[in-house]
Amino acid sequence: MNVAETPFEFVTVSYLTRIGNQSAGTLAELLTGLEHCSDASIFHHTFQTLGSHHFLTDGFSNDFAQWALSDTNRNDLAEQLAALDIRDYVSIAALRSDLCRVVGEYCAAYPNFASQSALERFYFCESVELTAPLGRNARTLDEFREGIEHLSHSGFYFHFISSRLRLQLRTNDFSHWLADGLGLKSLAESVNHIDIYTNTLDSARAKLLRLIDRERRKA
Amino acid sequence: MSETLALSRIPLDQYAELLGASEIEELRALAKPLRGRSIEMINSTAVGGGVAEILNRLVPLAEELEINIKWDVMMGGEDFFEVTKSFHNALHGAPYHASPKDFEIFLAYSERNRATLPLDAEFVVIHDPQPAGLIETRQPGANHWVWRCHIDLSHPNRTVWDFLEKFVSRYDCALFSSPEFSRQLPIPQYLFYPAIDPLSEKNCDLDPQFVSQVLGRYHIDPQRTILTQISRFDRLKDPVGVIRAYRIVKRYFDCQLVLAGGSASDDPEGAIVLKEVLREADSDPDIKVLELPAWAPLEVNALQRAATVVIQKSLREGFGLTVSEALWKKKPVVASAVGGIPVQIIHKHTGLLAHSVEGTAYQIRFLLSHPEIAAKLGEHGHQHVKENFLITQKLKRYLTLFLTLARGS
Numbered sequence: 001m002n003v004a005e006t007p008f009e010f011v012t013v014s015y016l017t018r019i020g021n022q023s024a025g026t027l028a029e030l031l032t033g034l035e036h037c038s039d040a041s042i043f044h045h046t047f048q049t050l051g052s053h054h055f056l057t058d059g060f061s062n063d064f065a066q067w068a069l070s071d072t073n074r075n076d077l078a079e080q081l082a083a084l085d086i087r088d089y090v091s092i093a094a095l096r097s098d099l100c101r102v103v104g105e106y107c108a109a110y111p112n113f114a115s116q117s118a119l120e121r122f123y124f125c126e127s128v129e130l131t132a133p134l135g136r137n138a139r140t141l142d143e144f145r146e147g148i149e150h151l152s153h154s155g156f157y158f159h160f161i162s163s164r165l166r167l168q169l170r171t172n173d174f175s176h177w178l179a180d181g182l183g184l185k186s187l188a189e190s191v192n193h194i195d196i197y198t199n200t201l202d203s204a205r206a207k208l209l210r211l212i213d214r215e216r217r218k219a
Numbered sequence: 220m221s222e223t224l225a226l227s228r229i230p231l232d233q234y235a236e237l238l239g240a241s242e243i244e245e246l247r248a249l250a251k252p253l254r255g256r257s258i259e260m261i262n263s264t265a266v267g268g269g270v271a272e273i274l275n276r277l278v279p280l281a282e283e284l285e286i287n288i289k290w291d292v293m294m295g296g297e298d299f300f301e302v303t304k305s306f307h308n309a310l311h312g313a314p315y316h317a318s319p320k321d322f323e324i325f326l327a328y329s330e331r332n333r334a335t336l337p338l339d340a341e342f343v344v345i346h347d348p349q350p351a352g353l354i355e356t357r358q359p360g361a362n363h364w365v366w367r368c369h370i371d372l373s374h375p376n377r378t379v380w381d382f383l384e385k386f387v388s389r390y391d392c393a394l395f396s397s398p399e400f401s402r403q404l405p406i407p408q409y410l411f412y413p414a415i416d417p418l419s420e421k422n423c424d425l426d427p428q429f430v431s432q433v434l435g436r437y438h439i440d441p442q443r444t445i446l447t448q449i450s451r452f453d454r455l456k457d458p459v460g461v462i463r464a465y466r467i468v469k470r471y472f473d474c475q476l477v478l479a480g481g482s483a484s485d486d487p488e489g490a491i492v493l494k495e496v497l498r499e500a501d502s503d504p505d506i507k508v509l510e511l512p513a514w515a516p517l518e519v520n521a522l523q524r525a526a527t528v529v530i531q532k533s534l535r536e537g538f539g540l541t542v543s544e545a546l547w548k549k550k551p552v553v554a555s556a557v558g559g560i561p562v563q564i565i566h567k568h569t570g571l572l573a574h575s576v577e578g579t580a581y582q583i584r585f586l587l588s589h590p591e592i593a594a595k596l597g598e599h600g601h602q603h604v605k606e607n608f609l610i611t612q613k614l615k616r617y618l619t620l621f622l623t624l625a626r627g628s
């Protein structure tokens with residue numbers, strides 16, 4: 001059995017939501033907000049909200065899309081915003097740029113809708129992140145499986161979803177370690193292909209464990 | 220002098236059975252750096268009201284995590300509570316004619332309590348406006364002070380808010396239940412949701428036989444559709460609007476309506492609203508207007524569990540925890556998009572939002588026509604509450620806040 005030189009260290013994460021000073025009552029104001037809000041705010045309304053609403057697997061993608069749908073009744077814009085896949089981004093700047101492009105193009109194409117009042121305002125908030133070590137680590141695939149099985153939702157989210165930004169790579173902590181630590185590149189790739197939009201954190205974890213079990217049977 | 224409080228103790232392990240051992244392990248991991256450090260929670264009442272209910276559960280859980288936490292209640296006379304009740308209503312936007320005497324009373328009690336309360340914990344959390352003036356005792360850099368505001372400050376009376384803001388601005392941060400309740404302040408403001416306790420009598424699992432007994436007691440037919448709104452008889456909860464929505468639904472579906480709230484006997488305004496409700500009900504045998512005893516958590520629990528659809532048609536709302544209570548029981552909910560309700564009801568995902576009597580009726584009809592969608596909304600709603608609005612999540616948020624404050628210093 002492969003033994004990694006550098007162990008995988010399991011941590012968990014907790015977030016505070018800081019209320020910002022910006023809000024939007026129209027799509028045009030949303031665009032202004034997107035252009036000027038902090039990176040922590042873009043993170044909060046996309047990456048973090050996906051984690052805290054992981055159980056919604058039929059159309060909920062990020063807070064901007066949900067607001068466009070439920071408060072401005074712009075289904076087409078909501079679809080476009082929901083289609084932005086955070087796995088495609090390794091920086092908040094790139095994600096912000098695409099959010100602004102989608103909303104900007106919509107406002108330009110439909111200026112009447114851009115200035116129409118929403119049912120409820122959108123409040124820009126920020127995530128304040130705090131991590132805590134769980135005191136568990138893994139050097140082998142068996143230990144790794146055991147650790148994943150016992151992770152909380154927050155811990156799993158931290159390693160599997162928000163890690164993409166930290167790594168600045170189109171991958172996650174688990175795949176990164178499987179490839180670099182254990183040399184299991186094919187397993188790492190399969191893990192990275194698990195769809196985080198159509199799976200809950202629980203079902204994503206179950207798939208990941210099944211992939212690991214398949215690998216263990218090969219050994 | 221603070222009161223000695225009898226707290227409800229439910230071990231964390233019991234929550235592990237419900238939420239999973241890993242969630243509790245995570246709480247313990249977060250709490251580790253706070254072991255032995257001191258926290259003082261201060262509010263103005265030991266019993267009654269949502270704040271006391273939450274602290275009653277939160278403090279023992281924090282103690283189990285080996286945090287040196289205590290809960291003190293500030294003392295006040297009738298004159299103080301009259302003033303703070305007026306302040307409370309004024310901060311909610313009610314008309315109020317400020318008198319200098321009111322502010323003097325507020326300041327005098329703040330001073331008296333500063334002399335008797337310890338206020339020396341590493342983290343001091345002050346709940347709501349009544350004890351806000353205790354901040355004056357703070358020594359620079361000595362400890363961290365947090366103001367937790369449980370009320371809606373979106374349209375406050377200017378005079379009262381200007382008076383309070385001078386105190387609030389001196390805290391390290393302020394906590395609000397919804398972004399729209401917050402103010403422009405020179406200190407950080409964080410979102411802190413209220414929470415329900417899944418193991419409390421109001422939310423724990425019930426024997427179906429008990430639910431049947433409660434329905435029998437109130438002559439509610441369990442075989443027919445039941446629409447339910449649980450809330451006190453208050454115009455802001457729009458019980459008359461609920462009856463009007465029910466009448467529209469009734470044209471299409473055979474159904475009963477349950478409007479259950481606390482007794483209105485000691486609340487003059489509640490008694491007037493109750494009369495209006497009874498007049499609107501017009502002796503319809505399918506409308507059950509129930510005046511529950513002041514503390515009837517098991518009955519409320521049973522009525523929520525028996526409902527086909529739960530309604531919360533408020534015109535204005537603080538957070539509206541009855542929505543979380545219903546969602547926790549996997550009930551489909553139709554509610555107004557006011558106050559903290561849209562945080563709990565993500566439209567078309569965890570429930571349905573409405574903006575009028577007609578809209579409320581339409582959404583109820585939609586759910587009754589599509590029970591499979593109703594069930595899915597209920598299931599998602601349960602998950603949403605589990606992730607965001609349980610007492611354990613609230614504890615986690617506090618731990619995160621204290622660690623963040625400590626790190627900042």
